[in-house]
Amino acid sequence: MTSLLLRLLRPLRRSFWTRIRIVLSSRGHGAFRGDYAAWLESKSKLTQDDLHYMQTATATWPLQPRVLVFADPALKPAELDALEQNLRSQVYPNWKLLTAAPDQVVTELGSHELEARDLVLIAAPGVVFSRRSLFCFAAAFARRHGPLVVFGDEDRIDPEGLRTSPFFKPGWSPESFADVDYITSSCAVSAEWLAGQEPGTLVRDALLALSRQEGAPPAHHIPQTLVSLPLGTEPTIRKPAQGSGAEPGSPCPSVAILIPTRDRPDDLRTCVKSLVEHTDYPNYTVHIIDNGSVLPETKTLLSELAALENVEVTRDTQPFNFSAINNLAAKQMTSKVLCFLNDDTRIHKGDWLTELVNYAARDEIGAVGPMLLYPNGTIQHAGVFIGTGPLGLAGHLHREQDPEAPELQGYVDRVQNVSAVTGACLVIRRTVFDQVGGFDQDLSVCYNDVDLCLRIETVGLRNVWTPYSVLYHNENVSAVVKRSEADESRYWHEAGLFERRWRSRLKCDSGFHPNLALLGEQLRLAERPRTSLRAATRF
Numbered sequence: 001m002t003s004l005l006l007r008l009l010r011p012l013r014r015s016f017w018t019r020i021r022i023v024l025s026s027r028g029h030g031a032f033r034g035d036y037a038a039w040l041e042s043k044s045k046l047t048q049d050d051l052h053y054m055q056t057a058t059a060t061w062p063l064q065p066r067v068l069v070f071a072d073p074a075l076k077p078a079e080l081d082a083l084e085q086n087l088r089s090q091v092y093p094n095w096k097l098l099t100a101a102p103d104q105v106v107t108e109l110g111s112h113e114l115e116a117r118d119l120v121l122i123a124a125p126g127v128v129f130s131r132r133s134l135f136c137f138a139a140a141f142a143r144r145h146g147p148l149v150v151f152g153d154e155d156r157i158d159p160e161g162l163r164t165s166p167f168f169k170p171g172w173s174p175e176s177f178a179d180v181d182y183i184t185s186s187c188a189v190s191a192e193w194l195a196g197q198e199p200g201t202l203v204r205d206a207l208l209a210l211s212r213q214e215g216a217p218p219a220h221h222i223p224q225t226l227v228s229l230p231l232g233t234e235p236t237i238r239k240p241a242q243g244s245g246a247e248p249g250s251p252c253p254s255v256a257i258l259i260p261t262r263d264r265p266d267d268l269r270t271c272v273k274s275l276v277e278h279t280d281y282p283n284y285t286v287h288i289i290d291n292g293s294v295l296p297e298t299k300t301l302l303s304e305l306a307a308l309e310n311v312e313v314t315r316d317t318q319p320f321n322f323s324a325i326n327n328l329a330a331k332q333m334t335s336k337v338l339c340f341l342n343d344d345t346r347i348h349k350g351d352w353l354t355e356l357v358n359y360a361a362r363d364e365i366g367a368v369g370p371m372l373l374y375p376n377g378t379i380q381h382a383g384v385f386i387g388t389g390p391l392g393l394a395g396h397l398h399r400e401q402d403p404e405a406p407e408l409q410g411y412v413d414r415v416q417n418v419s420a421v422t423g424a425c426l427v428i429r430r431t432v433f434d435q436v437g438g439f440d441q442d443l444s445v446c447y448n449d450v451d452l453c454l455r456i457e458t459v460g461l462r463n464v465w466t467p468y469s470v471l472y473h474n475e476n477v478s479a480v481v482k483r484s485e486a487d488e489s490r491y492w493h494e495a496g497l498f499e500r501r502w503r504s505r506l507k508c509d510s511g512f513h514p515n516l517a518l519l520g521e522q523l524r525l526a527e528r529p530r531t532s533l534r535a536a537t538r539f
Helices: 002-025 036-043 048-060 077-088 102-109 133-141 174-179 191-195 203-211 265-278 296-306 322-331 352-360 430-435 448-458 485-501
Strands: 067-071 095-099 119-123 149-157 163-167 187-190 219-230 255-261 284-290 311-315 337-341 345-347 365-373 379-381 384-386 394-396 416-418 425-429 462-473
Touching: 036 163, 048 133, 067 077, 067 102, 067 133, 077 095, 102 119, 102 191, 119 133, 119 191, 133 149, 133 187, 133 219, 174 203, 174 416, 174 462, 187 191, 187 203, 255 265, 255 322, 255 352, 265 284, 265 296, 265 345, 284 296, 284 322, 296 311, 337 352, 337 430, 352 365, 352 425, 352 462, 365 448, 379 394, 384 448, 425 430, 425 448, 448 462, 448 485
Parallel strands: 067 095, 067 119, 149 219, 255 284, 255 337, 284 311, 365 462
Antiparallel strands: 119 187, 149 163, 149 187, 337 425, 345 462, 365 379, 365 425, 384 394, 416 462
């Protein structure tokens, strides 16, 4: 009797806790609009406990690394004085201020007798280091076997000293770094390693070469705001002119575009018409999988589309199961690359597929996804982040946001290594798809794309989201979708299966900063940040 009662109450219990989580998520601050300084004062101010921790921790280190701070000799005397005063305010005392132009730092290091575990910090013009900065950097290098590079978060400081525009960074993300230099403005590097580079090498170029090497991640992220740069300072964009994922002139592997559909003739017509008219990738075929359409207009449209060059229509009469339909279709393909595409998407830029395949063709990359926009131009998909969203399982951060909004720059305008991309448009090498076993057919509708991407990670590959491939997705923006009782039951079953399978993974998404609110899908400061100075420097 008790077991039966619990089963009857389970949907109510889930609904109750879902509402509670959504309400709690609304307690986060807005998208950095004017309240960052107040949040910083209340959530990130150094306390007496923090100061005591830094002093006692430093005393336990077997060796206190020396921080070699390099400033550009072109700085004015007043700017150098300000930098020196800033360094004197640091809690960590073992530092030395030197001058060298950025391309002369390696040469200058050669003229100094380096001590064990020295680290180099490049001081950008106008930089202000937080009082904890040198301690955080030194904590990483105090270990005998630490990373080669340590980087923190940053914000901007206006002429009146007000801190604004925080950039809470992801962890080490090779594809992000190849697109935008988000590290060297707030990083410390091993002096021994840097001294071994060719004279004239810039730190960012040495890191870029390092990012292309295989092995353990060379850089460690400290989720603390360590650097404030003058307002208006922007990162260095380094996207190649022709495709960010491969060198110009790379071969174009064959691509099979798989589009499941059922009685959505208007959406399907728009999707295929836009695909055929706008795609400039030279080596693709379109495979429409009709999953039991019955409307006369759909059948007429399918006949018209089947007559087009490079378009094939097949019929699959099994009950709807997104995973099973796509798995069966994929098995019948001989193309080297698979592109899973929803029938409610619309293409408007010719290079959309080229950009995605450029990444998917690389041996170290798994699944690749594009920016998806709603018809009104707001964001539908900019990568999937684990442990976020209304249920705390997975969410599309920045949903319904303007991709050009100033507070989103640094978040949606660069390539990212993400935990997952949406199955609405997902490109992957068929060898990788086969290696991980395709979509899980027990996840017939929900979380199958996220589950696939997480399994891709387990075989050592990285997933990529790129804003340089943009599609429109006609998924309703704000309409409440009413689910039948069977749909609701299936949803909770599949959500539960996903949660049990990936429970430990849900606790950590290196691309989602602990200072951001987990629930909901807007960029908001967390009411309770999920890190502390002590935790961030526990190496």
